[in-house]
Every structure is written in structure tokens, then in C-alpha cells.
Amino acid sequence: MRSSRFSCSDIENLRSELKADSQAVPFQDFGAGSMGNTSTVSGIARLSLKRPKHARALAALTDHLKCNAALELGTSLGLTSAYIARFSKLLTTVEGNPHIQRLAQSNLTRLGVENVRSLSGEFDTVWDAFGDSTYDLIFIDGNHRGSALIRYAKKSLTMLHTNGVLVCDDIHWSSDMERAWKHLCSMPEWTLQMDAFEWGLLTRNQALKREHMCIRF
Ligand SMILES: C[S@@+](CC[C@H](N)C(=O)[O-])C[C@H]1O[C@@H](n2cnc3c(N)ncnc32)[C@H](O)[C@@H]1O
Structure with a gap:
């Protein structure tokens, strides 16, 4: 793995530890693809999380956006x-x-990450707790159903900074998600729409022209 300032060896060491952790986790189905078929920490760490290169890409995007x-x-x-x-x-x-x-929460504490507000609850139910903040980055990575993705994306519009980026995970995970992604791209609000296969990125940034592009990395 090439090292960059977005490489976090402590997080990757913890990932390795979690991949070997056979602790059982009670299953709760919140949406398509929420936990695969697993109910151990090891299974979740292996199957459910963004891989290191994608996590680094998100870190780089966060940095680029100078995220508050x-x-x-x-x-x-x-x-x-x-x-x-x-x-x-x-x-x-x-x-x-x-x-x-x-x-x-315990993993974040171990990593010394203190600037996280960790909420427990179903997305729609806790939505009001997101408050009046304006977010520079919104990352939708749960409940991979097309109708849910469209709903979250539309609700995100009021909270997303005008130059902010909405990242929709797993847009090619199913034909339902592909349809939802196409629907989102057809909305007049977005200027740049980027299909990075693993996820789709949308922004309303008016400095960018309305364009649909595909990248692979
Ligand atoms: C793919 S995992 C998230 C991976 C994480 N972002 C990462 O890369 O490390 C999706 C998580 O969202 C949760 N989830 C799915 N649908 C949800 C919903 N409607 N409300 C609340 N949580 C949900 C699941 O329990 C699961 O832990």
C-alpha cells in the first residue's frame, strides 16, 4: 500500500484486530445490505466497511472540502x-x-478521535437531531434500497452546503440502486455528477458546469 498523509496505520491496525474478533453481534435488519449475513465483529469488519483505499479517498475529499x-x-x-x-x-x-x-464508540475512543457526535437510531427517526448544521460532506452508507437513497438524498439537500458533496455508496450494488442513482442524476439541482463505481458523488457547486463523468480508481 502506498503511504500518503491520508494513510492511517492506527486505524488499519485496528481493522486487522477487528477482522480476527469472533465476538457475536445481535443482528438487526435496517435495510438492504446492512450487515450481509454476518453477526460477528469479524464478519462486519471483513464485509461491511469501506476498504482502506476508499476510506483514504473519502479522507482526501473531506480534506479538499475543508470540512467544518x-x-x-x-x-x-x-x-x-x-x-x-x-x-x-x-x-x-x-x-x-x-x-x-x-x-x-469504543473504537473511536481507542483511536483518540474525539470530534465525533455518534448517534444511535434509525436514519429517518433521528434526522431532526442533525440539527441546523450545514454539512460540507454527507456520506450515505446504509440501507441500500433505491427509494431510501432517493429519500435521504432529497432530505440532504436542505442541509448540504452549496459547495458541499453528497456521496452515495454502492450505486451499482443492485438494479434498484442503479435506477435511484440515475434518478438523482436527472435532478436539476446537481451540477457535477461523478460515478466512481464504488459510489456516486453529487454537488450543487455553481462554479462547476453540469456534467456527468465516470472515474475508476
Ligand atoms: C455498510 S455499513 C457502514 C459502513 C461504514 N460507513 C464504514 O465504511 O466503515 C451500514 C451500517 O448502517 C446501518 N444501517 C443501515 N440502514 C440503517 C437505517 N435505516 N438506520 C440506521 N442505521 C442503518 C447498519 O446497521 C450498518 O451498520
Whole structure:
């Protein structure tokens, strides 16, 4: 792995530890693809989290945006949260499974990450707790159903800084998600729409022309 200032060896050491942790986690189904078929810390760490290169890419995007406030829907074990938080003034992150949320809090404490507001609850139910903040980055990484993605993206519009970026995870995970992504791209609000395969990025930044691009990395 090439080293960059977005490489976080302490987070990756913790990831290795979690991949070997056979502790059982009570399963709660919050949405398509929420936990795969697993119910151990090891399974979640192996299957549910953004891989290191994608976590580094998110960290780089957070840094580029000079994030004052970021929002993550879907904390899981908190590793990607840690990457984002390291390059943002504050991260708000939400996890529906209280057992997983407690594990995430303990992981963030171990990593010495203190600028995280960790919320427990179903996304729509806790939405009001996101407050009046304007977020520079919103990362939707939970409940991979097309209708849910569209709903979260539309609700995000009022909270997203005009130059902010909405990152929609797993846009090619299913035909339902692909349809939702196409629908989002057709909305007049967005200028740049970027398909990076792993996720789709949308911004309303008026300095950018309305354009749809695909990148692979
Ligand atoms: C793919 S994982 C998140 C991975 C994490 N962002 C990372 O990269 O490390 C999705 C998480 O979102 C949670 N989740 C899914 N749908 C949810 C919902 N509707 N409300 C609250 N939590 C939800 C699941 O319990 C799961 O832990």
C-alpha cells in the first residue's frame, strides 16, 4: 500500500484486530445490505466497511472540502468515521444497531478521535437531531434500497452546503440502486455528477458546469 498523509496505520491496525474478533453481534435488519449475513465483529469488519483505499479517498475529499461539518449515515464499526473525522472539524455519524454503535464508540475512543457526535437510531427517526448544521460532506452508507437513497438524498439537500458533496455508496450494488442513482442524476439541482463505481458523488457547486463523468480508481 502506498503511504500518503491520508494513510492511517492506527486505524488499519485496528481493522486487522477487528477482522480476527469472533465476538457475536445481535443482528438487526435496517435495510438492504446492512450487515450481509454476518453477526460477528469479524464478519462486519471483513464485509461491511469501506476498504482502506476508499476510506483514504473519502479522507482526501473531506480534506479538499475543508470540512467544518460532515455527516455519515451508517457508522458500523466507526473506521471510516475515524478517517473522515481526522480531516473534518466535526463528524456526526448515525448507526441504527445499538450494539454496533457502542462498538464504534469504543473504537473511536481507542483511536483518540474525539470530534465525533455518534448517534444511535434509525436514519429517518433521528434526522431532526442533525440539527441546523450545514454539512460540507454527507456520506450515505446504509440501507441500500433505491427509494431510501432517493429519500435521504432529497432530505440532504436542505442541509448540504452549496459547495458541499453528497456521496452515495454502492450505486451499482443492485438494479434498484442503479435506477435511484440515475434518478438523482436527472435532478436539476446537481451540477457535477461523478460515478466512481464504488459510489456516486453529487454537488450543487455553481462554479462547476453540469456534467456527468465516470472515474475508476
Ligand atoms: C455498510 S455499513 C457502514 C459502513 C461504514 N460507513 C464504514 O465504511 O466503515 C451500514 C451500517 O448502517 C446501518 N444501517 C443501515 N440502514 C440503517 C437505517 N435505516 N438506520 C440506521 N442505521 C442503518 C447498519 O446497521 C450498518 O451498520
